[in-house]
Amino acid sequence: MQTEANVLPFTSVRSVAPIAVHTHGGRAKCLQRLIRLDLPIPETAALSFDTVHKLAEGQVLRVNSLIDNFGENALLSVRPSSEDPDWGGPGAILNIGMNEAYHARLSQTHGADAADLLYFRFVQAYALNVERLDPEFFEFDKKTPYSEALKSSLTAFEAETDEPFPQDIETQLFRVLRSMAQAWQGTTARLLRQANGAPADAGLGLVVQEMSVSVGVGECGIGVIQLVDEKTGKSLVRGKYTPQTQGRAALKCANATMPLAKDGSKISLEDKNAEIFQQLLEAAQISRARLRAEMQVEFAISNGKLSILDAVRVPFSTKALLRVSVQLAEDGIISREEAICRVPARSLTELLHPQIDPSGNREVLAQGIAASPGGAFGRIAFDSMAAQSYQAREEACILVRRETSPEDIRGMHSSVGVLTERGGVTSHAAVIARGIGIPCVVGASIRIDLKERTLTTESGETFKEGDVISLDGSTGEALNGAVAMMPPSMDKWYLKLMTWADEIRDIGVRANADTPADAAMARSFQAQGIGLCRTEHMFFEADRLTAVREMIFADSSEDRNEALSRLLPMQRSDFIELFRIMSGLPVCIRLFDPPLHEILPNDRAGAKQLAMALDRPLSDVTRRIEHLSEFNPMLGMRGVRLGITIPEIYAMQARAIFEATIESSKAGHQIEPEIMIPLISAQKEVELVKTQIDAVAATVRNETGETFNYRLGVMVETPRAALIAHKIAQHAQFISFGTNDLTQMTYGLSRDDAGRFMNEYVRQSVYPEDPFHMLDTEGVGELLRIGAERGRQTNPEVTVSLCGEHGGNPESIAFCRKAGFDYVSCSPFRVPVARLAAAQLAASDAKK
């Protein structure tokens, strides 16, 4: 059949020509490296992506020279070799070359049983993968003798294909290769690998290897060995050995397998053949040291002779991968930089789940399956849109669904935890939650009424949207209210890696923290200070909120100052507490910012309460609330606009900051506070506020006779502020980009409202990603570049940073580092991710 065809090209991995991962795949490359380490690898040939692509396209290529490469009477296996092992590939096919003649020969040398087994296995694999026949014709129970299975298979093959089983090795090999090449192009295979990050045109290489016949006389069998525990990362000799069989699948049958090293309980390979065990151990150690990774080594023993068939990286949990990477560096096998780079930064969130404090009060409202560990609390959100709205308002929420589907992913990203009525540990909700690193409880004993938007427990208690619950993803419990949390434990491997990371990191990492709890978390994660402390949250507690509202409603400066004088001591003590926790580190405090509607009561009861507090008629209060309501609160009277229109607010806050600085200093906590003005859109706004703050500082210095320093800067959230950064920087010691609002304004897109079409937009690739999750480097990023560059034009000393939620994303950090930012600030929980990601970028730059 191949008489007029071209010859199929291949590379013997034993040859001097180096094989590249991007042309022949990782397995081929790895085998070449093992051969060069003089490990006993059977003859192996590699087919390039290009060759396999031709096969998939239907080109007929002659395989005789490939067969010749292996000499006469070789049985061959074919394995996939893709660029990244995570991208998968078709299953291995063994025993190519087996036919009646070979069977007869093998019966002589290895016994009839071995020959029957190998021939049957090949017919079965060929029928299923090459001819795509119905598997049921080729399945037999364990009691069926191999001879009978073989006979039935050959009959079934002929009956189904109207042809006898091909005896010609060229036909066998060509068709096997072609079937594997085509399998790679199948829709399911393509979708699966693209889900794992493969590009659309990812190639497949194939590895053809002479088989070591691990069935027959003498010591025969197959096994795997590795020098590490894949769950913990601890060093040990681990593996399995199954005599008289072939194929990795056989290792799954626990009855027939034995341990490798002596363990006293069960006969081991070491017991049976100490010499081979020694050879194997050495091969595994060489692989680890020279391939510079923990490898799982696949081996075969054929009549007392050891062959190494393959070696793949041991798949680790994050915790184990981290330990192994540190261990490899400590053993001198890899550099510290490499250890840093081997742990995906985002995966740290898995390690660092805060936990629910077991000593706290727990009122369990429902029990479910513990599907993703960690603890969290937040408001109930019954769908993605609600979850995204809460996130936009910077309120933590728990997504509560019957079950989740891909439409809910955005909502899950916006939530701190997920609770579902249905599903198990492999349900969509469970898988995604573990991926994101948020706690998840599935199959919980709750009933959700989506129309009424309520959740009812078994005991009949009903919760509404917005009610606060907690999740313990480690016990599978949903709890009533917000329960006490405690920070995650950080083991010595983690601490060592992060120490190394901090040594090479060249961009600062701070945390966004509004409360003492946040600050403590930030400190425990070694944030280098607070990059954004939102003061308005401090005023939303009931007693303070009333004073804030009175201040907003005050007709006279006197009334206003009276309300503010009640707020001053509370605000001062907030800062004293924060400064104590952050002692010695910078704390950047953003002045009062929220839109008016967040301050005003939004229902009749609230209005009534305010009317009483203000001693005014209710109608008066409601009229004023109506008058103050805004069409587009995001673009309304907030930030510095409030600060300039009601200057008493900022004056009070500045005083509280300065007085707290003095008191903290007396208590031994040195802080140089940073004061940040929000929502700047004009140079004059900075000048006016700066003049005012400086005056307050002078007053406080005069009153107290104490000295203190502070830095004044600007939050850049409007496109205009970025465009005129050269003017702003003349009056600012730092500029910090608030990318949440900046994204809203650059796109003309309210985060509160984007939920309605964001899914559709991302699905149609109108936006490559939701710009509120992934920094838009093209548009928003352009303003960041312009702002940083112009700011430094007039003030080379100005500190430049990013304090939006993007701050914890490795991609954003890469962007900021490249643009020369001084630091990023992110939620406390993302600080370790940011520290590691930044170190990885530095390491990768150093490598170049």
Added chain:
Amino acid sequence: MQTEANVLPFTSVRSVAPIAVHTHGGRAKCLQRLIRLDLPIPETAALSFDTVHKLAEGQVLRVNSLIDNFGENALLSVRPSSEDPDWGGPGAILNIGMNEAYHARLSQTHGADAADLLYFRFVQAYALNVERLDPEFFEFDKKTPYSEALKSSLTAFEAETDEPFPQDIETQLFRVLRSMAQAWQGTTARLLRQANGAPADAGLGLVVQEMSVSVGVGECGIGVIQLVDEKTGKSLVRGKYTPQTQGRAALKCANATMPLAKDGSKISLEDKNAEIFQQLLEAAQISRARLRAEMQVEFAISNGKLSILDAVRVPFSTKALLRVSVQLAEDGIISREEAICRVPARSLTELLHPQIDPSGNREVLAQGIAASPGGAFGRIAFDSMAAQSYQAREEACILVRRETSPEDIRGMHSSVGVLTERGGVTSHAAVIARGIGIPCVVGASIRIDLKERTLTTESGETFKEGDVISLDGSTGEALNGAVAMMPPSMDKWYLKLMTWADEIRDIGVRANADTPADAAMARSFQAQGIGLCRTEHMFFEADRLTAVREMIFADSSEDRNEALSRLLPMQRSDFIELFRIMSGLPVCIRLFDPPLHEILPNDRAGAKQLAMALDRPLSDVTRRIEHLSEFNPMLGMRGVRLGITIPEIYAMQARAIFEATIESSKAGHQIEPEIMIPLISAQKEVELVKTQIDAVAATVRNETGETFNYRLGVMVETPRAALIAHKIAQHAQFISFGTNDLTQMTYGLSRDDAGRFMNEYVRQSVYPEDPFHMLDTEGVGELLRIGAERGRQTNPEVTVSLCGEHGGNPESIAFCRKAGFDYVSCSPFRVPVARLAAAQLAASDAKK
């Protein structure tokens, strides 16, 4: 007294040293030019700004050489000479040098009465201006003989100052000069001139002139002559002459004055002395021709000898100024370019008031004083904030106030007319309205209740905020509802000037027009096409709105298409009508854009009606309305976001446009429509909509067998679109900046909500101007520059324009012209202003 002082420097205007306006002021410069034309100007000396400044600061300078300049026995006058006549200056002081000795001499030569008069006048002026004495001591009724007035004045002077009237001419002159220098520095004078555009450090020059004694024997007197009517601009000889007096004030006394030229009714100067009249006429003609402007020439006759004392530009109304400028150009005295530049572009709005159609129905609801001409209709707004909100929603409004104050100016700018309960023709409302060029009725028979926000007429009819009324500023009537309007008349002088302007203009001017009425107005003002046709307004009529709402609420594509199929013929006929009016010109149609909340009913009645139309339960409809409501509609589901999520809308609109294009073409109206996509923030949005529109075009071509062309472009309203203009321009034939929304997003400032603090912000100079009124060239303008530059990088052929409301401002036009924009588009009424302003810029560039 001046023995040790420095000498006061001066320049004789007769000298060869040229006098500059910016060092000596306009009067000095003008007098030098008149002297060089050999007109009979008495000896004149000019004091520089610098010298006068020294006097004001209190420096003592010796004036004897200045006095020597005029020779012995000269009486002197001093007049102010500021850089711009509009900046004012202290009043002239005459007869310096008059004392007992001079008085005695003058009695001999000119008679006792003349001598008494001149001496008295000087004592009076000196007492008031130099010594700041109480005027009542120096006022006498007409029956008092001059001798007695003189005597009383000298006595009063001595009594009040404890010194005799100074006899020394040096003392007199120095003190007069110093008093005038100091008067220029007075607070009131400074505020007044700054209100007229003078810089804070504007200087004053002084002109000292030998007096021509216009009292005495022979033909004596003073007068003014001009060759034009200042109200209409018509050429004629106009002026007054008053024998035997001095000072311009005397001309105001009608009894004593006579006309210049023979007019048959009254004795004239020409009758009395034809020779002098001829000399005078020639002097006036020379002034006009050589000073290249219509001048008012002041003259004196002393014993039959003519002197020209001064010449100032005739102050004109806009209408007259326009005619005079055209006439001067036609007479070859000035160039056409100069004529174009002499008419302030903004002043054209005064000429171009639309009028209320007298043949329409008029239901007068109140009668008041006609305070500013023209007609308009709009919704009642009871304060500035309401007016600004209406403007933000692009709805015309009439500001209705008890009376207006400076806080209302922003609201007046946002309104199309002003109606007040109080005030007269010189009230604040009247003055400002005339300045802005909007109709105004003051002192109307209405009663305003600000608490209830109602207006009640004499007949007891009550109107609420939002009700529509009309104003006829020419008759002083307020009318019920929206009455028929007619375009203003444009006279031949206007048409000639605009023709000249269009000949040199190098940037296009189109109009924003949504309705046939707007389009007809645009065409009458010679707009070069429509730059922005907002289609959503076409859907807000009751029958259409229901179909639009049904479409928005439709669950299935079928229901949606059913609703759209009812809209298609209406939309098509809208365009056919528009294309007929704009035949031969480009029409740029913006696809459906409004935020959802503008489409949905906002009250229970509307929801009920919709429920009936949709045949659904009311609760269902209200729930969906609630679900579709947005936190920040400006940044929500609108523009292309609607277009992509509900693609059927744009498909219907494109079909309507194409079918209308074909039908119009058959009727002889050739149009190449331009289709504009609103609210773009990503390249992919353009690609998706372009693909869809192109497909609709292909379908319509196939169905009809007709060919047609169209252009597809993008409205740039988000900062991101400007930043990625190079990507957008690859798929767009034009980009048009919508500066209204772009300003909102660049500042992070909702126009609807900015009213709350904009006054305060402008008052404190936080923003130099309201950026919604005056294009912010620093921030928003930077995005315009970036967008235009980047767009042209990838598509040098792309048409770049501005279609926000800023389009009609001369400052914005200057900006766009400099940035190389192809055209600006503004409201029809602003088109003439834009055309003229653009021509002025071209003329001014050509001059450089």
